[in-house]
Amino acid sequence: MKTLVVGRITAVFGVRGWVKVHAYTEKVETLCSYQPWLIDTPAGVKPIQIDEWRRHGESLVAHIAGIDDRDIAQTWCGNDILVEKDKLPELKSDDYYWHQLEGLSVVSHYEGEQIRLGTVKSLLETGANDVLVIKGDAESIDREERLIPYVDQFVTSISMVDRRIDVIWDPAF
Template structure:
């Protein structure tokens, strides 16, 4: 996850690509090429923050391939595989009213319209048809169940209040 909520994860370096130090990257941005809009990346390697600079990148098949400054061979590139790519939150573009970045939703309390506390958003998942919030119980929750709730604004998700730290979801607590 991101460091002290001042950074957010935008992708993951998955494997090496070729012999000249390029890496394959799984992008969490939409569109996936959006990760290339951030030329300065941070990773955490062995507990240390490492700065990386993207020299060039492009779409390749179903993913993205990137050449990083100072990374010139396969062995060097391999040392970054499996690590999350983070960027400063302030470098993200402002979203239109009613749209949110995933990191903004993580940690928000989820309640029903009746005020029953279902838990807090642990993380989100992309399923293809819609995103899903993973809601973990808290000591104040109505029970100890983890819930997967479709993130469908104006259908299931009735409101998001970042200032209050809450999401109201029209969701049957028994489901």
């Protein structure tokens, strides 16, 4: 079972078994459509069912089914919420989940040359656009870390078959 971290139970909320949840999904409500939640605990992955939830500011509060005690709810806090990757909805052909881009090689086509910059280590969400975090590796021009805006101006193509992202980026940056 391949899983992906989609959120985290952060704290208790009230005294009746509710918890605060920080979602890593673009739309926080999406998190509640993945049931049961798989919780990554020190004792292993355990499923829990959420029977009620609501938005609370930028995050969620949720009630764990069968738990009506604050102290018991507290035992779930600080744990990641996982989802099986195959349960994620299909995207349009030119859209990608961040986890699909992580690990792809990045090649810059700059001034007529092809220069390997490294691999996608992660992505950052900014107010304006997402940013690829590229880490140099043994096959790249250097071992530097680069931040490349994930926009059409710089990212020219993505090939999942070749596990490669082509960009227009000055390697000196």
